[in-house]
Structure formats: structure tokens, C-alpha cells
Amino acid sequence: MGDSVTIDLEEGSSESIDNSHLCLVGKVLASKILNRSAISKIIQSAWKTREEIAVLPWPDNVFLFRFSNLEDRLKVLREAPWSIMGNLLVLQPLKMGCSVSEMDFSFCSFWVQVHGLPMDRLTRRNSQIIAESLGQLIGVEAPHDGLLLHRSFLRIRVKLDISKPIHRGFMMKRKDPNTLNITEKWVDFKYEKLSDFCYDCCRIRHDNKSCKFTRREAGRNSGYGPHLRTGVAPKLNLPVDFIQKQIDEMEARI
Incomplete structure (x- = not known):
């Protein structure tokens, strides 16, 4: 019959302390296995946390990040996404009762800037409509209802399915x-x-060298390129913590 034995294990005991609220699990989407030393140095330099972070390697470029305080953990989530040697680091909370192989690293939150809209379309509602066409809406950079003329573009926080192509934009009727x-x-x-x-x-x-989804000839005319990247938009003088509170509350549930 083989080793088809069912064992009922304890979920926890006095030997274990649940520190999951101080942890994040991250997967680096790289083609080669990265070592903990390199990851740790890059992370400590980039995240600039108040206290040191423990970096523990798991299989297949998955790492456990153990923080000393909640503020550092929230800061890292708030400023995501992060890259390691050009490769995306996908972060998610440590979920008790879930094995590493069951964790899904197919989703990541990005700030997306929407450029080229007429001034009368720069509204909170249009931000929501556009975000929902991309993925799950996390937050909208907007101090109030009405026209959002504090920038020449809309800025939305969206949780994207990164197993699918990202979008270049859309055609708007007017x-x-x-x-x-x-x-x-x-x-x-x-x-x-x-x-x-x-x-x-x-x-x-x-990257392009290992693409299995598009023929090289078609790829040359795809219209995708470095123009899809942009720098982080400067902070605005908006009501205190309005946007950040929105993001923290939403991403805590992801």
C-alpha cells in the first residue's frame, strides 16, 4: 500500500511562539539561485530599517524576513515593490498553517501612473475604474473628491497578476x-x-532571451520597452496619513 499514513499533528504548543506578524516571506523571481549573504546585504542597504532584519533562506529563491518591530515591516510593505539585482522581489505575509509550496507569488502591488488623460477625466472615480481594469485596487492618490489637478496624471496603487503581461495603456473614447x-x-x-x-x-x-510566449519577430513590434518604467512620484502635501492609512489597511489584508 506504500507510505499512505495519515498523521494528525499539533497546530501549536507551548514550545512555539507566533511571531508571524513580524515576518514577511519573499520570492526573488530570478533565473538562478541567489545566496543569503548577497540578499541580506542588498536588503539591509535598500530597506534602511531601524533595526536589523534576519534573512533566512528557503528553497527556490524564497526567503523569510524576520523584523524586530512592526513599524519596519509596514514601511517595507508600504514602499514595495523591491528589486534584487534587477529581479522582482514579491512579498507576502507569513501565513500560519501554510507550507512554502502552497504560497502564491503571482501577485504584487505597484504604483501605476496614468498619463495623457484630459483634465476633466482626472477624478477619483476614473482612478477606480482604471485600477479595476488592471487588477485589485489598493489605493488612490487623491486628497478629496472632484478633479485631481494636483498632478498632470493619475496615480493608483494596484495589485497586479504578474503571471500575465502588464498593460501598456488603453484607448479612451472622447x-x-x-x-x-x-x-x-x-x-x-x-x-x-x-x-x-x-x-x-x-x-x-x-527576460527576452528566455521568452516562450512570443516569437522573436512579433516581439520586435510589441511596443513594450523601458518607457513603461518611471521614477517614484514626489510626495504631495496631502492630508496627513490619508493615503498611507488607506494603503496600510488594504495591504494588511493581502
């Missing part, structure tokens, strides 16, 4: 301001802190 005819206008997406990705198929998990 009345031509000169002729009043219905026309279409292209609107660009730009992703803050976007790591290396494939210019052929626009997936984050690999």
Missing part, C-alpha cells in the same frame, strides 16, 4: 475638443519601481 466628433485617444501606463521584464511579451518573470 469628443474631439475641436470638431466634437467621437474619437479615440491613447492613454499611457507607467509603472514605478518596475523591475526587469520581457520586452517581447511584457511579463515580469523572465
Whole structure:
């Protein structure tokens, strides 16, 4: 019959202390196995936490990050995504009762800038509509309802399915301001802190050399490229903690 024995194990005991609220689990989407020493040095330099972080290697470029305080953990989540040697680091909370092989690293939150919208379309509601077409809405950079004219673009926090191609933008229908005819206008997406990705198929998990989704000839005309990247937008003088509180509450549930 083989080793088909069922064993009922304890979920916890006096020997174990649940420190999961101080931990994050991260997977580096790299083609080669990275060592803990290199990861630890990069992390300590990039995250700039108040206290030291323990970095524990697990299989297949998965690492456990154990923090000393909640503030450091929240800061790291808030400022995600992060890259390691150009490769995306996908973070998620440590979930008790879940094995490493059961963890899903297919989703990651990004700040997405929406460029090219007419001024009358720079609204909170349009931010929500656009975000929902991309993935799960996490937060909208907006101090109040009405026109969001504090920037020339919308800025939205979206949880993306990174197993799929990221979007370059979309066609928006509008009345031509000169002729009043219905026309279409292209609107660009730009992703803050976007790591290396494939210019052929626009997936984050690999580069052009190892693309299995698009023929090389088609990839050359894909329209994808470094223009999808952009720097982090400067902070605005908005009501204290309004945006950050929104993000913290939403991402704590991811």
C-alpha cells in the first residue's frame, strides 16, 4: 500500500511562539539561485530599517524576513515593490498553517501612473475604474473628491497578476475638443519601481532571451520597452496619513 499514513499533528504548543506578524516571506523571481549573504546585504542597504532584519533562506529563491518591530515591516510593505539585482522581489505575509509550496507569488502591488488623460477625466472615480481594469485596487492618490489637478496624471496603487503581461495603456473614447466628433485617444501606463521584464511579451518573470510566449519577430513590434518604467512620484502635501492609512489597511489584508 506504500507510505499512505495519515498523521494528525499539533497546530501549536507551548514550545512555539507566533511571531508571524513580524515576518514577511519573499520570492526573488530570478533565473538562478541567489545566496543569503548577497540578499541580506542588498536588503539591509535598500530597506534602511531601524533595526536589523534576519534573512533566512528557503528553497527556490524564497526567503523569510524576520523584523524586530512592526513599524519596519509596514514601511517595507508600504514602499514595495523591491528589486534584487534587477529581479522582482514579491512579498507576502507569513501565513500560519501554510507550507512554502502552497504560497502564491503571482501577485504584487505597484504604483501605476496614468498619463495623457484630459483634465476633466482626472477624478477619483476614473482612478477606480482604471485600477479595476488592471487588477485589485489598493489605493488612490487623491486628497478629496472632484478633479485631481494636483498632478498632470493619475496615480493608483494596484495589485497586479504578474503571471500575465502588464498593460501598456488603453484607448479612451472622447469628443474631439475641436470638431466634437467621437474619437479615440491613447492613454499611457507607467509603472514605478518596475523591475526587469520581457520586452517581447511584457511579463515580469523572465527576460527576452528566455521568452516562450512570443516569437522573436512579433516581439520586435510589441511596443513594450523601458518607457513603461518611471521614477517614484514626489510626495504631495496631502492630508496627513490619508493615503498611507488607506494603503496600510488594504495591504494588511493581502
